Amino acid sequence: MCTLKNVETMEERSAAGLSSTSGVLFLSVPGYSNPGRSGFKTGDVIVAFAGKPVTDYEQLKSIIKENKTAKELVFEVMHNQQKVELKLEL
Numbered sequence: 001m002c003t004l005k006n007v008e009t010m011e012e013r014s015a016a017g018l019s020s021t022s023g024v025l026f027l028s029v030p031g032y033s034n035p036g037r038s039g040f041k042t043g044d045v046i047v048a049f050a051g052k053p054v055t056d057y058e059q060l061k062s063i064i065k066e067n068k069t070a071k072e073l074v075f076e077v078m079h080n081q082q083k084v085e086l087k088l089e090l
Helices: 010-016 057-066
Strands: 003-006 024-028 045-049 072-079 082-089
């Protein structure tokens, strides 16, 4: 199971290369998990879904719940201080 949290500190913001203190930070991503198999890594920060900003964990849970019938979700993620698009297969 992945461990996630809101980006809350300037240190987390700086490490991810974010311009604001928002987004959802992966604290751990097991390789066997759906996110791990989809390319998500520890330290990645989800910043958007379908072009809309993701500001916190509660919003992320709501997005996933609203799209539970989708076969995949496409997220914008800060990975090594670069914005990348990752597809999470459900």
